[in-house]
Amino acid sequence: MIKYKLICKDCETIFDSWFSSSKEYEKLKKNNFLNCHICDSLKVEKTLMSPSVFMSRNKFKTDKQIKKYKETKKIISKYQEFIKKNFNYVGENFSYEARAIHYKNKKSPKGIYGKATNEELKELKEEGIEVETLPWEKDSTN
Numbered sequence: 001m002i003k004y005k006l007i008c009k010d011c012e013t014i015f016d017s018w019f020s021s022s023k024e025y026e027k028l029k030k031n032n033f034l035n036c037h038i039c040d041s042l043k044v045e046k047t048l049m050s051p052s053v054f055m056s057r058n059k060f061k062t063d064k065q066i067k068k069y070k071e072t073k074k075i076i077s078k079y080q081e082f083i084k085k086n087f088n089y090v091g092e093n094f095s096y097e098a099r100a101i102h103y104k105n106k107k108s109p110k111g112i113y114g115k116a117t118n119e120e121l122k123e124l125k126e127e128g129i130e131v132e133t134l135p136w137e138k139d140s141t142n
Contacts, residue, residue, distance in 0.1 A: 008036035009043035011118045039119050076137050083113055083134075090114040095124060102129045 002022055007014050013036055021027040025046075028034050034044045087110050090097040094114030101112070116124070116131070124131050 002108050005047045007047045008039060008041050011036060011039040013038045014117060016080065038117055076135055087111045087113045093121040096125035098124055098129050098131060125130060
């Protein structure tokens with residue numbers, strides 16, 4: 001197995017993908033079976049990668065790095081709770097709702113949050129609609 005870091009030339013999304021071999025990657029690329037999971041573009045290329053060196057988990061992550069990660073995760077969680085309490089979740093309809101508020105002067109007592117593709121966000125920004133992308137941790141509690 002081999003892992004490549006790939007980039008979409010259309011939306012500039014960077015992602016990792018596993019292949020059984022480098023020949024398998026080339027075969028999939030040649031037959032146009034590689035596509036971006038965000039914008040579905042076929043303009044996906046390998047990027048420069050650093051070699052992967054295996055280290056034990058304890059040596060790789062220092063206590064300081066682990067502490068920083070946990071603190072950052074806690075801050076993101078607090079932001080998420082604030083957003084959930086103070087904004088309306090519109091799901092996949094984010095672009096539509098953002099335009100409705102912007103163009104129709106639709107007044108909403110709360111702001112909105114939801115899901116949008118990178119392309120949709122780019123279009124909204126080009127239209128002068130203010131949007132922000134925030135990291136979002138999936139709720140792992142049952």
